[in-house]
Amino acid sequence: xxxxxxxxxxxxxxxxxxxxxxxxxxxxxxxxxxxxxxxxxxxxxxxxxxxxxxxxxxxxxxxxxxxxxxxxxxxxxxxxxxxxxxxxxxxxxxxxxxxxxxxxxxxxxxxxxxxxxxxxxxxxxxxxxxxxxxxxxxxxxxxxxxxxxxxxxxxxxxxxxxxxxxxxxxxxxxxxxxxxxxxxxxxxxxxxxxxxxxxxxxxxxxxxxxxxxxxxxxxxxxxxxxxxxxxxxxxxxxxxxxxxxxxxxxxxxxxxxxxxxxxxxxxxxxxxxxxxxxxxxxxxxxxxxxxxxxxxxxxxxxxxxxxxxxxxxxxxxxxxxxxxxxxxxxxxxxxxxxxxxxxxxxxxxxxxxxxxxxxxxxxxxxxxxxxxxxxxxxxxxxxxxxxxxxxxxxxxxxxxxxxxxxxxxxxxxxxxxxxxxxxxxxxxxxxxxxxxxxxxxxxxxxxxxxxxxxxxxxxxxxxxxxxxxxxxxxxxxxxxxxxxxxxxxxxxxxxxxxxxxxxxxxxxxxxxxxxxxxxxxxxxxxxxxxxxxxxxxxxxxxxxxxxxxxxxxxxxxxxxxxxxxxxxxxxxxxxxxxxxxxxxxxxxxxxxxxxxxxxxxxxxxxxxxxxxxxxxxxxxxxxxxxxxxxxxxxxxxxxxxxxxxxxxxxxxxxxxxxxxxxxxxxxxxxxxxxxxxxxxxxxxxxxxxxxxxxxxxxxxxxxxxxxx
DNA sequence: CTTGCTCTAGTTAGG
DNA sequence: CTAGAGCAAG
Numbered sequence: 001x002x003x004x005x006x007x008x009x010x011x012x013x014x015x016x017x018x019x020x021x022x023x024x025x026x027x028x029x030x031x032x033x034x035x036x037x038x039x040x041x042x043x044x045x046x047x048x049x050x051x052x053x054x055x056x057x058x059x060x061x062x063x064x065x066x067x068x069x070x071x072x073x074x075x076x077x078x079x080x081x082x083x084x085x086x087x088x089x090x091x092x093x094x095x096x097x098x099x100x101x102x103x104x105x106x107x108x109x110x111x112x113x114x115x116x117x118x119x120x121x122x123x124x125x126x127x128x129x130x131x132x133x134x135x136x137x138x139x140x141x142x143x144x145x146x147x148x149x150x151x152x153x154x155x156x157x158x159x160x161x162x163x164x165x166x167x168x169x170x171x172x173x174x175x176x177x178x179x180x181x182x183x184x185x186x187x188x189x190x191x192x193x194x195x196x197x198x199x200x201x202x203x204x205x206x207x208x209x210x211x212x213x214x215x216x217x218x219x220x221x222x223x224x225x226x227x228x229x230x231x232x233x234x235x236x237x238x239x240x241x242x243x244x245x246x247x248x249x250x251x252x253x254x255x256x257x258x259x260x261x262x263x264x265x266x267x268x269x270x271x272x273x274x275x276x277x278x279x280x281x282x283x284x285x286x287x288x289x290x291x292x293x294x295x296x297x298x299x300x301x302x303x304x305x306x307x308x309x310x311x312x313x314x315x316x317x318x319x320x321x322x323x324x325x326x327x328x329x330x331x332x333x334x335x336x337x338x339x340x341x342x343x344x345x346x347x348x349x350x351x352x353x354x355x356x357x358x359x360x361x362x363x364x365x366x367x368x369x370x371x372x373x374x375x376x377x378x379x380x381x382x383x384x385x386x387x388x389x390x391x392x393x394x395x396x397x398x399x400x401x402x403x404x405x406x407x408x409x410x411x412x413x414x415x416x417x418x419x420x421x422x423x424x425x426x427x428x429x430x431x432x433x434x435x436x437x438x439x440x441x442x443x444x445x446x447x448x449x450x451x452x453x454x455x456x457x458x459x460x461x462x463x464x465x466x467x468x469x470x471x472x473x474x475x476x477x478x479x480x481x482x483x484x485x486x487x488x489x490x491x492x493x494x495x496x497x498x499x500x501x502x503x504x505x506x507x508x509x510x511x512x513x514x515x516x517x518x519x520x521x522x523x524x525x526x527x528x529x530x531x532x533x534x535x536x537x538x539x540x541x542x543x544x545x546x547x548x549x550x551x552x553x554x555x556x557x558x559x560x561x562x563x564x565x566x567x568x569x570x571x572x573x574x575x576x577x578x579x580x581x582x583x584x585x586x587x588x589x590x591x592x593x594x595x596x597x598x599x600x601x602x603x604x605x606x607x608x609x610x611x612x613x614x615x616x617x618x619x620x621x622x623x624x625x626x627x628x629x630x631x632x633x634x635x636x637x638x639x640x641x642x643x644x645x646x647x648x649x650x651x652x653x654x655x656x657x658x659x660x661x662x663x664x665x666x667x668x669x670x671x672x673x674x675x676x677x678x679x680x681x682x683x684x685x686x687x688x689x690x691x692x693x694x695x696x697x698x699x700x701x702x703x704x705x706x707x708x
Numbered sequence: 709c710t711t712g713c714t715c716t717a718g719t720t721a722g723g
Numbered sequence: 724c725t726a727g728a729g730c731a732a733g
Contacts (some may be wrong), residue, residue, distance in 0.1 A: 058722065086723040110723085137717095191723045259721065359719050361725095381721070422709050456709070576720050598719055620720080644724070645717090 001044050006030075006037065013279045014038045016047065016246075017218070019237075020273035022266070023248040026310050027295070027626035028286025031248055035065060035222060038246065038706075039080070040072045042218060048078035051217040053238070057226055058342045059084060065222070066557040081216075085231050087099060089194030090548065092212065099208040100197050103187040105544060111142075112392060113408055114190055118142055121178050122171075143259075144172035145179060149192040150230045150260045152200070155180060186407070190389045195335050196230040196330050212676065213240040223580075224249030228260040236272070243273055250300050251306050255576060257613075267304060282593035284310040286582055288317025291632050292660055295625045302615045310626070312692075319663045321592075322655060323635040326668050331637045334667050335587050336369040339570060342585060343375065350376055354571040354583040356624050358596045362589060363572050371569065377570040381577035390498050390549065391514050395550070398485050398522065401471045404441035414444065417497040419460030428452050429461075431559035441468070467491060481543075489515070520573070522546075575624040588621075591636040593650040596621060621654045634662075 010030055013023045016038045035054070042051060062083045070077040081088065089110070093100045109117070118138045142178035148158050155177035157163065164170050183189065186196050189197065202209050219239050221227065224247035227235070239245040247269065254263045270276040283293055289312040296309050316461060325331035355366055363379055393416045393518040397408035402660045415421050432450045433443040447453055447461040465490065475484035489495070498511050525578045529541030571583065590596060597617035625632065634655065639648050 084723060108723090140718095194723075254720075259722080361718085417712070420709055424709090559723095574720065600719060616720095641724090 001037075001041055003037065003041075005075050006033070007283055009279050009281050009283075010034050010037075013246075013281070014041050014246075016277055016279070017042050017047070018244055019195050020243045020269070020276040021246040022224075022269045022276055022278045023246065023281065023304055024266075024278065024308060024643070025032075025250055025281045026248065026284060026308060027253065027623070028284045028310070029281035030283075030285055031222070031281065032065065032068065032619050034281065035220060035248060036068045036072060039069055043073055043076060048217060049076050050081075051215065052220070053216045053218070054080065054082045054220040054222070055085055055088060056082075056222040057084060057088070061222065062270065063086075065422060073384050085234065086191060086194045088234075089198045092198055093189075093194070096208065096211070099205060099211075100201050102197075105187070107181070107186070107188045107406070107408075108194070108548060109190045109408075111191075113188075114142055115139070116408075117176060117179060117182055118145075121175050121182070125174065125178070136168065140168055141172045141175055144168060146190075147260045148172075148176065149196050150228045150431055152196065152229065152233075177266065178592045192230070195228075195234060199230045199233035199237065202683065203233065207236060209240070210237060213242075217242065218244045219246070221245070221247045222249070225251050225254035225263060226261045226267045227265050232265050232272075240476075243275070245273070251304075252302070252619055253310075253579065253623050255579065255616060255623060259619060263304065264312045267306065280308050281308075282308050282311050283313050285313050286629055287626060288314055288630055290317045291625060291628050291630075292317050293659050293661060294320050294632070295622055298618060298625065298654055298657045299622045301657050302618055304615070318631055318635065319661055322658070322659070322662050322664045323633055324664065324666045325637040326639065327637050328640045330368050330667055331635050332365045333590060335366065335589060335633075335635060336373055336375070339370075339375065339587075340373050348585060350570045352584040353587075354573060354578065354581075354585070355587045355589060355626065356573055356575050356578050357589050358575060358598060358620070360574055366572060366589070375570060376568050377572055380571060381571035388511070388514055390494070390511050391518050394485065394489060394494065394515050394518055397471070397488055398481060399547065400441065400468055401484065401488070402476055402481060404676040405439045407440045410441050410444070414461075414464050417492060417494070419464055420456035421460050421464075422457070425453055425457040425461070425666070445469075452685040473545055478647050480523070481541075482519055482526055485522065486519060526580065575620050578627050579623050581628055582627050584629045585631045585633075586624070587633045587635060588624045589635045591621075591634045591652040591655055593652055596652050596654065618654060621652075634658075 003014060006014065007030075010033065013021070013034050017038070023034065025034065039054060042052060054062075056065065066077055068084045069082075081091070083091075093102055093106065097106065099102050115138055118141055122136070122138065122141075137506065138496055153163075155173070158169075158173040158176050162172065183193070202212060216238060219235060221235065226249070235245060235247075247266070249266050251263055251266045254261060254266070257263065265272075266674075270278065287295070287310075292310045292312045299305070319607065323331075323334060325334060339353055339355075342353060343350055355363075357363060357366075360381065367377065367379065393412065396409045396412035396416070399406045400413045404410065411426070428450055429440060429443045429447070432446075433440050436443075438446075443450060444461050445465045447458060447465065453461065470491070471484045471488040474487055475481050478484060494515070495512055498515075525546050526541055571581075573581075575588070593599075596616050601613035636651055636655070637649055639646050641647070
């Protein structure tokens with residue numbers, strides 16, 4: 001194998017295939033190259049592809065890795081397991097459901113289903129989760145339960161008074177137990193179960209452990225700094241005594257502590273695996289020196305980290321620019337016109353430019369200005385396609401047609417668009433169904449026999465029942481669920497429903513296009529099933545697979561979308577979703593106290609008690625900086641309109657950690673400021689101030705506060 | 709049961 | 724300023 005394209009430490013990381021290995025891969029240090037070369041090297045050394053597991057955090061990352069590997073080793077790349085922890089979990093649970101205490105056909109709840117369940121528990125337990133007196137955001141509860149599950153804290157332990165620190169802990173602990181019970185009674189698991197059940201089973205069952213340790217001999221993990229406790233346990237049990245575990249990551253890019261990731265996993269890797277080797281990749285092939293200088297000088301201010309720096313491998317480069325605006329509109333205006341200039345005058349393609357920000361809401365203003373300028377852009381992140389309401393509605397109908405026993409789907413579909421079926425009616429139906437041991441859908445088909453259902457609800461149920469029967473008969477007649485779903489959606493005029501729900505025709509058309517995409521992927525799935533039928537003679541498409549992969553690979557249809565939408569687009573992204581990506585030109589907007597670091601992580605400003613959170617914000621800023629290849633602009637405003645009022649804004653403390661080589665530009669005075677200029681201005685100002693003080697003028701104090 | 713009004717709170721994301 | 728949720732009225 002040809003390793004000549006790699007530097008010394010990269011080569012070391014590729015060739016060290018036995019025993020525990022920690023690869024500390026700085027931003028832009030050729031991490032993916034190392035991983036793919038390493039797998040290719042392992043295959044060359046005769047390790048069977050089926051016994052290799054390569055894990056990452058997103059499907060996209062896994063797919064890209066597989067593509068790159070396929071270029072190196074060909075079809076064999078398809079034989080090894082490459083995917084997310086969650087998809088590994090699904091695969092293991094499907095292979096041996098009994099080991100994990102789940103039914104053969106378990107279903108996977110998505111975020112929306114979980115929310116719905118938490119809401120209904122809150123209602124049933126009589127907890128006012130929102131309102132004037134006490135408010136409990138279901139989202140915060142879901143998040144707590146998720147954190148507990150990943151830390152192996154049981155419902156009983158969660159209610160321990162010693163652990164409870166806030167109202168939220170108390171409420172969440174109260175809901176946690178019933179939540180787990182409901183999951184079990186539905187034969188369903190949530191996303192967290194896909195990981196922590198694996199960990200628990202491997203820990204507790206010797207036979208399961210032996211089976212899986214025999215199945216997999218070598219494990220690789222990318223983005224290791226983002227692993228949580230449950231994921232760590234899975235790894236530890238999976239690799240067993242052989243400890244053929246290679247983890248690749250960068251503690252300086254750990255930005256997911258708030259969702260349970262443990263930086264300790266990467267900081268203390270050699271504590272858990274004492275025989276571990278550590279290899280640092282510090283050569284940076286992405287960014288120009290001035291950008292890396294910024295990155296290095298910001299990140300050294302963090303305490304808990306592996307000691308390393310980014311060493312520039314590309315020469316030259318313009319200075320990084322810090323841009324000062326008077327207010328928000330001026331900031332976005334400047335950014336968009338600078339982008340326009342880059343594109344129109346300097347010949348930079350749109351896809352070479354990104355605007356990064358801390359929170360999604362900051363995108364809107366930029367979007368509006370870009371639209372005005374007629375510049376094409378795309379927004380990364382945001383709601384995943386399968387989380388969108390319209391798509392979920394359509395999907396609920398599809399599931400109802402195919403699996404009428406899927407209660408969650410039926411519940412959703414039955415009232416879209418509203419058919420006058422409310423909580424009371426549902427309750428009656430469920431009671432009826434449970435007494436007769438029939439499904440909710442069957443109870444609906446027999447609605448006229450259910451006690452107490454009258455008037456509007458009754459006719460609504462009748463219409464729904466007929467609709468489903470109609471769709472099912474169309475499906476059987478045509479042999480295509482996609483076609484039947486189209487007809488069904490047509491009948492209920494879902495399209496008009498979507499139109500009515502949103503204001504602008506444009507937004508509605510956009511929402512509807514997501515439904516079209518769903519229909520498209522249903523039809524493609526059926527097409528594939530028909531083709532493979534010739535070979536395998538299976539009677540029907542395996543819908544379980546389709547729905548399962550829908551919950552797991554939510555953005556598998558996104559890719560074609562990205563490609564079809566052209567290459568000229570500017571990218572708008574949060575710094576979180578920008579991780580792993582790069583652009584020649586990057587703008588980071590809103591570099592201010594309160595935004596970055598965000599005010600929520602920095603509540604007690606005087607005592608730096610929770611400095612860890614501020615350190616995570618600093619890492620996030622570091623991630624943002626290291627996305628830039630050639631040019632970097634950091635912008636901020638001195639005041640902003642917030643809740644209708646003009647508020648003064650202070651520069652982010654991170655800006656003050658930047659080196660002197662950074663150029664400063666003030667939009668309103670159109671002045672470029674170097675450090676020397678600022679210093680001479682400050683000197684002049686101080687001289688003036690001294691004069692004023694001598695004269696005993698009160699005004700001097702006011703001026704002092706307006707300085708910088 | 710639905711609709712429309714009023715109030716309030718307001719990170720970050722993925723499977 | 725907006726989105727989402729509760730609440731009161733139809």
